[in-house]
Amino acid sequence: MPADRIGRAGPTLVLWLTLGFALLLGGCAGLPTEVARRSSVTIPNGADTTLGRLVAATAPRSADEPLSGFRLLPMAQFSLHARIELIRRAERSIDVQYYLVQNDETGRYLLRHLRDAAKRGVRVRLLVDDLYTAGADPLFRGLAAYPNVEVRMFNPFPAGREHFGTRWTASLLDFNRVHRRMHNKLCVVDDTMAVMGGRNIVNEYFLRDGGSNFIDIDTLVAGPVVHKLSSLFDIYWNSPYVYPIESLVSADGASPQALRSRFDELTSGPGTPEPEQPSATDLLGHHPLAADLDAGQLQLAWARAEAYADAPAKALAPEESRGAPADVSPDSVQFNLQRHLRGARTEIMQTTPYLIPGRGGMETIRHVRGNGVGYIMVTNSLAATDESLVHIGYRRYRAEMLRLGVALYELSPKRVEQSRRFGMYETSSGRLHGKSAVIDGRTVFIGSMNFDPRSVLHNTEIGLFIFSPQIAQQLNSLIGFIRLDGAYQLQLGPRGGIEWVSPAAGDGADTILHTEPETNFWARWRLELLAPLVPESLL
Template structure:
């Protein structure tokens, strides 16, 4: 396997994991050109053999739904005991620090008694992904029903891992919108599906983890090293939330909507039988997920940025410390991505149950202030209409996104920079994350020499409404991917998230402004009485990175970003 620390020569699957990254091969490096040439040859071969590769048609999908009620489980009783009297509310705890977020998922798996439902865009075949699968396997061995639903885009070469995991009693694995052939390699998958591009580039971007239908974790993190400070090259700043109580059955129903859709396929329908017995498959799973180099993280030793203990301490003490509030959860229907165009229903910005519709609804209803984070920012016509509307109403608008140096999607930066000046003219306070400053601060974790990149998708509206989810503010989330998100109506959580975003702005970002000539400037705040530093070109980048971007800018249509 290529060395993931050699970022100039290798882009790891998790770094590709927000966009149709095949576009990156257009960048003019010799290795990328060789990759492109190889894919073109494979594409020609696939074209010549068109019709040989197709998804299986006679697929047995046994319907199943979330358990009816988890109130009689240990976790359910803890949630009921913590819930305040009166109207049923939902409980939340923000998880801004990666070690606390991974710890929460694993502890919930260890304490599950009836069911675990897991839905992710990416479960990587790395130390983090295998560690999660072992925790889920251990729960299944105790009799817990485990349903794992993964988007198929980045599962290349992982069929043996998922098939051996599915061989355990009480475990089911299904893949969303799978590739029918060439499954061992990312490139061969695309080559065999080159004539079916309009289908395979549409993905399930959701992230959801629910235990005993009573408590779970949702937010922006996938299950891969980069999301939990375990990658040697780059790691993400992200946000999840623990969620319990009244809204959890709604989240479970959203999971069921995907699990029982015709666009998911059991792993057994895609992977030919190997002739191994169930026992041999389970032994293979042990070999694949154990041995040197596997993950054995310890419980976080202190409190997190918000003063919360590791979840295990609260669970052991029998007292969940949560913020209780009213909440609403939404997910795009699977048909948004994969149904025939005539059957997809209303577009996402008009469908009342879609994530985008409700994000825009609450943003446009703001009265005073919006604070927003998104790693990929391409507002498009609808987003700019929202910004003009709220700014026209006197609402302050702050956005934190990635700089060119921080983004893992340099082509997406082309789409973003087309809007920067217009947003600044409308009075948007625009901040871009600085990898160097993130490396220097320890507030969000020990990044050391690894690059820090923003991945969190969130918004705070009028310091009273919080949005956390999987949706980027870009055309891909609007048009091609499915998303999930939650709105929490809590001034306390809004204050916490506003503070976290404030830390990012102060400790790890440049503020953008328009200079006297109208050109964009980047302001790096100084400490003490020193003057701020003003930069006049994309900070922390070299000439060639900027030149390549300028070369490609006229060639990249916004709808593909």
């Protein structure tokens, strides 16, 4: 699977070419009507489950208000392991919501464990954005054929479902709908523990791809804020913008048993190998989650937290009924992140793989820098990005951000490979995908939202704010590892051009580069050619 198809719903060069071809064909198809959507909500109060009892036994007793527990998951194997362990131990319910569940070793492995949970009697609800599910209908249709499982697709393509290109061709005249996507990532078990953050369920997010792999950040969540996450899932699950897989994909006369047998065939054997098990401890000194659960204890940081998700209508309702824009809606991720950023007093440290601040973002940067607040931003270099068109939008703002005093860093694939701190990348390229922020050393943001127009205008997002100096210090350290071991720092040269500084090892002199590092002439020339043609609002 091409790396530039991972991580966001922005049109890539492949998509533009597909749409151009579709103009010649002029196809269009409509979504099914009179769809039966059985309403359901979270099975509440998981306190009587094994996980619920463990959370209750671990939670602080003397807090003035109920606190939630958190453990950052910066390393890929630990993050996948945490999801699988929670699913394995679920007793009542599993709610899973992702922008991307790929039909690869990782996707099939997770789906197989959802099947096993359903066979134990656990209710499973799986909600997937339909953008990248081409060719995977037998997989999702087969899973939905099991008792206790429901599978729904957000904003689906009604025709040409076998191939990415034919989907767009069939929906050309509906482009204003189909390019709007659900970017959320969430896995909740028994309404008592969850994993959320930036990772999709794809090989590239768990160091299982030979071409490129992502540095990302998730968090394990326990306690009261999990119920808020569950309620946010329910809003999406019961919205008119999701469609049961049965309404999109016919069984073609196959019996439920035949569909289940096909699913078992697709998810068994050498095509779905066991992932590599996590090492003894991660970067923060945490053991794999199974070790804690087996010992009946949880190593968590307890703090107050808030969770937000954009309304599904943000992306898909008629314009007159979408409600307030994301930057002014109090329930949106964008509004609350901007609120905390603009309220900073000392320092902001932020990571985002796709950085296009736009007018609103630049206003925020000017505001906080005008108040004397330090601003550190880490993003992808041209060599690291999987969306080179996005880099066109980003580079328009680099010089101005540097003039405002932003400490700007770009990830170096070579330095990430050499560092090995975030895992063994071997011959694959390292790319940044984490969306996070640390504000004043006490407020942490982790979620799915990038710092770009697409996240504000076209996609739905989810985000978590954790008010914990302990978690803030840990995330500061993780971002520091990236800056020191895996990134170039940008600066303005004597004539105002961009320079990339590569720190020297030991007492040697730093290396200063004057062109986009780790790229060739053709990669840079292509951007120059495309730059005038790419509207920023669609990046």
